[in-house]
Ligand SMILES: [Zn+2]
């Protein structure tokens with residue numbers, strides 16, 4: 293995605309609204325997007341840099357980490373990046389990275405991809421109480437029980453089941 297900043301580049305304090313929708317894919321993604329990427333943001337000339345701040349919305353084609361079912365995951369990602377107008381600010385250690393750019397356009401694909409990835413949860417579930425797959429036969433336990441649970445009682449647990457605890461037995 294390209295953001296034209298020709299109109300604010302020369303005037304400190306000048307800002308513009310960005311509202312762009314674009315089909316987007318990235319080599320950084322191991323999934324596809326099921327909807328175009330929508331970027332709503334504000335670009336502002338801060339003197340030393342352009343601050344680009346906004347929200348990305350789209351839908352990611354993920355899968356449930358427990359049962360592998362496809363999940364249409366609604367993405368809402370915060371975006372906040374700075375692009376140096378003055379190259380001397382790039383090496384300064386500040387609270388945010390300041391990206392370099394040339395000309396009158398910001399190319400923001402890699403920052404968009406990073407923001408989307410950062411917004412995704414560590415673990416995606418198709419539903420809160422997903423039961424996952426049986427580790428023995430692979431049956432999707434949301435769709436019904438398999439026979440493994442009944443047939444294969446762990447022998448160690450079977451022993452415990454028959455064990456009678458004697459509460460009077462105290463350590464000396
Ligand atoms: Zn699931």
Ligand SMILES: [Zn+2]
Nearest residue numbers: 426429438440
């Ligand atoms: Zn099973």
